[in-house]
Each structure stands twice: as C-alpha cells, then as structure tokens.
Amino acid sequence: MIKINSFSSFFIANWKLNGNFKFIDQFTSELKIPNNVAKCVVICPTSIHLDYIRNKKNNFYVGAQNVSQHKEGAYTGEISCASLSDLKIEFCIVGHSERRQIFNETNTNVNSKSSQLIEHDIVPIICIGETLEEKENGETNDVLSKQLEESIPKFSNSDNTIIAYEPVWAIGTGLTPSFEEINNTHKFIKNYNNKYNNYKIIYGGSVKANNAKEIVSLSNVDGALIGGASLKSDDFTKIIED
Numbered sequence: 671m672i673k674i675n676s677f678s679s680f681f682i683a684n685w686k687l688n689g690n691f692k693f694i695d696q697f698t699s700e701l702k703i704p705n706n707v708a709k710c711v712v713i714c715p716t717s718i719h720l721d722y723i724r725n726k727k728n729n730f731y732v733g734a735q736n737v738s739q740h741k742e743g744a745y746t747g748e749i750s751c752a753s754l755s756d757l758k759i760e761f762c763i764v765g766h767s768e769r770r771q772i773f774n775e776t777n778t779n780v781n782s783k784s785s786q787l788i789e790h791d792i793v794p795i796i797c798i799g800e801t802l803e804e805k806e807n808g809e810t811n812d813v814l815s816k817q818l819e820e821s822i823p824k825f826s827n828s829d830n831t832i833i834a835y836e837p838v839w840a841i842g843t844g845l846t847p848s849f850e851e852i853n854n855t856h857k858f859i860k861n862y863n864n865k866y867n868n869y870k871i872i873y874g875g876s877v878k879a880n881n882a883k884e885i886v887s888l889s890n891v892d893g894a895l896i897g898g899a900s901l902k903s904d905d906f907t908k909i910i911e912d
C-alpha cells in the first residue's frame with residue numbers, strides 16, 4: 671500500500687463519467703505535476719480508462735471511483751477489489767454522495783467496500799457530507815458522526831484510509847462553506863474520536879483554481895477532492911502547483 675503519511679497533501683481528481691482516450695492523451699500531455707514530492711496527485715478516471723491512464727503514469731497515482739462490495743461471483747457488471755489490485759490501482763473513492771443518492775449506497779455498503787480495499791492494499795477515500803437540508807436543520811455534526819461510525823471500518827487507521835468531507839450542497843454548485851466552516855468541520859472530524867486525530871482529511875465541493883490554495887492551507891485540511899475543475903488540465907495544474 672502507498673505510504674499515506676509520507677505525503678503532506680492529496681489532490682484527487684474525480685473525473686466522474688467523463689473522458690475518453692483522446693481526452694486522456696491531451697490531458698496527460700498538458701498536465702504539469704509539481705516537483706514537490708510531498709504532494710500526492712491522484713487521477714480517478716472511469717473504470718474503463720484505468721488501465722490506459724495507468725500506462726501514462728508520470729508522477730501521479732491512479733484511483734478508481736467505486737468498487738463492488740462483492741468479492742466475485744454472479745454480480746453482472748460489477749468490478750472487484752481483486753481486479754483493481756490486478757491493475758495495481760492505488761486508491762479508490764468510496765461512498766461519494768452521487769453513489770449514495772443515485773445508487774442508494776448505504777454506510778454498510780461503504781464500510782464493506784472500504785474493508786475489502788484495505789485488505790487488497792488499496793487506499794479507500796471515504797466520502798462523508800451533509801445535504802443542504804441537513805445543514806439548514808443544524809444536523810451537520812450528527813450526520814457526519816453517523817457516517818463516521820458506520821462507514822469507516824473498525825481496522826481502518828491513518829496509514830490505510832483517507833476521509834473526504836464533501837458537503838453535498840457544495841458539489842458542482844459553485845458554493846462552498848466559508849474557510850472557517852471547512853476548517854471547523856475538519857477539526858470536528860479529527861477530534862470526533864482519538865482514532866481520527868492523524869487521518870488525512872481532504873475537502874471536496876466546488877474546489878477551483880481560485881480557492882484551492884486557501885482551502886488546502888487551512889490547518890485541518892490535508893488536500894482536495896476535485897470534480898469539474900479536474901477536467902481542465904490548466905485549472906488542475908494551477909490547483910496542484912507549488
């Protein structure tokens with residue numbers, strides 16, 4: 671498994687259902703990865719493109735966006751942890767709010783997927799976050815607590831798991847919590863249980879070239895999970911540059 675704690679920050683590009691071979695060729699030829707080896711840059715393309723982009727690796731790592739909770743068997747269309755491991759994939763996003771909302775994934779599913787990833791030496795990037803309604807009802811910390819309790823495997827630790835805080839209402843909307851709110855929420859997660867004190871906790875939701883530096887420099891933020899802006903090589907280069 672990748673040594674998470676050898677990095678100071680993580681920049682994870684979640685390409686969602688976007689990209690094709692031509693796009694990958696162009697993106698990887700334009701992308702400039704900083705010399706700073708303490709920054710870990712991860713690109714998560716569609717599953718179909720994992721192997722293609724892996725062969726273009728150039729100081730970045732490759733992650734999947736999802737994995738099956740089943741090991742093998744009669745599960746048409748699923749992709750197993752063992753298959754990701756065969757491809758030498760280092761990271762996998764788990765429990766993204768789009769998976770939770772559109773594909774009805776539960777905390778139990780997320781926990782099971784994350785456990786199996788860890789068993790296969792793949793780092794799960796476990797997503798948690800509140801909806802706008804939950805935020806407006808003042809339920810953010812309760813929602814996060816439940817997601818932490820139920821989604822994070824018992825044997826996960828700061829060496830094998832990354833947590834991503836993504837407020838659902840900030841995804842793809844151009845809206846973000848204030849910097850202070852982001853930092854306080856990350857502090858809440860780190861202090862929720864001693865176990866989380868040293869976890870890398872990254873922020874996602876409308877991270878752009880013009881706010882990434884300030885967000886990632888917050889004392890309790892260890893990187894960013896980037897959607898839309900990670901599809902533009904010049905924006906993503908700006909986000910990750912020193």
Ligand code: 13P
Nearest residue numbers: 684841842875876897898
């Ligand atoms: P945007 O950066 O497009 O808001 O998406 C965030 C996200 O969902 C990353 O996983």
